[in-house]
Amino acid sequence: MINDEPDARDLVAIALRSFRETILPLVPAEQRFTALMIANALATAERELAAGASAEPALAAAVGGLLGETGDLSTLAPRLCAAIGEGRFDDDEPQAALRRVLFDLTRARMAVSNPKLLAAGR
Amino acid sequence: MSGAPFLDADRKAALEAWLTAQAGARRVTVTDDGRLSGGAISLNLGVTLEIDGGPLDGTHAAVLRTGSASGVSASLDKAEEAAVLRLAFATGATVPEPLFIGADPALLGAPFYIMRRARGVAAGFRVVKTEAPQRELARELGRQLGRIHQVRPGAPGLEFLPLPAPSAAMQCVNDYRGWMGRFADTDPVLAYGLRWLTVNAPEPGELVLCHRDYRTGNYMVENGELTAIIDWEFAGWSDPMEDLAWFCAACWRFGRYDREAGGIADRADLYAGYEETAGRTVDERAVAYWETAGYLRWATVALQQGMRHSSGTEPSLELALTGRMLPEIELDLLRHLDAVAGMWGAKP
Known part of the structure; x- marks a missing residue:
């Protein structure tokens, strides 16, 4: 399809900025919680559009390393689930290696969903 | 709404x-x-x-x-x-x-x-906002839990509460897996949590009435004193250590991560109050097991809340955003499993 400019990320970004600068200060107290949720949802969507799939190859390589396989993340993740369920990571050392990769996977998702909390060390 | x-x-x-x-x-x-x-x-x-x-x-x-x-x-x-x-x-x-x-x-x-109607505030972020730790409040919440745990299966009027089988722990594992649906097969952090709970599941033990959502945010406080324990909709028969673990889980400290008992005081304060009234001692290894279960439980609730929105049955911004809390819950789970790896070790 034809990608018109400004693109989705740009539209969400400017919508969020306008909402924060011109609408949020006028929102009465009873609606403030909802207004903040709207800003939060837009900010998450903007980060997701900005991140795209850029982190995926490295994460797929890490998951593939645990399994001794190659493939993309959406193929390897269910295989990793199955391997975990079969007990392949029950022993101390494989389990510690598994946790390291899972930390990376989870931090990448949290960079989209809640970067502030991630930066705060939680 | x-x-x-x-x-x-x-x-x-x-x-x-x-x-x-x-x-x-x-x-x-x-x-x-x-x-x-x-x-x-x-x-x-x-x-x-x-x-x-x-x-x-x-x-x-x-x-x-x-x-x-x-x-x-x-x-x-x-x-x-x-x-x-x-x-x-x-x-x-x-x-x-x-x-x-x-x-x-x-x-x-x-x-x-x-x-x-009880007086006071329940909102977690307000309850934890005190200069000094609220040690007496934590101790009192421990005492309260000890009293609640005196209700045992067979209590008249609670016949509708199902007894867990084959054990409280494995009932939870099986429930969580069922509630997660396809996510249990596609999200490796959830798969790891479920596997850990299965491999390390304790033998069936005593069952008590657990509140199962006993945490900061679900009790009311006025002038630093407890006025009411609320939100009983998840109550059921389970291992008594489950409620203590849930209370101390990182997700319910409302930013006060240094005060491990619900963001208000130390675990020792909560445990001491509990032991005053419960008639049993706190088993810290079991609490660590149930803290893992707690993160999986919270993950399933977040998933279900998100699905209530995504499925179209109840479009809601709040439910949608709760679904996107999954990564932070999973990070707490991973941190916990990292911290207790030495305490639990792994099966040979």
């Missing part, structure tokens, strides 16, 4: 007639005081009851609690919740006294109950 008043003229008239009969009164008038803050699952309506005649003659500040149509799995309906509350109240625990239980959904559209 819609802005329309829950108690429209028809519901108000039906409720007043029903209450008049229930209270053995000449007349009951209900005033709608507005919605109280509450979870995404239940409706809590502040009401004032003016009761003319009967044993409850007088004016009562109360809360009408009812549930929305699609609750999260394993939550009790409101009449069942009120039955649990009634028994908890009977142990002397600081819980709101249930006054009237409406089990018939025909009356207001869903089962409901009316309880006395």
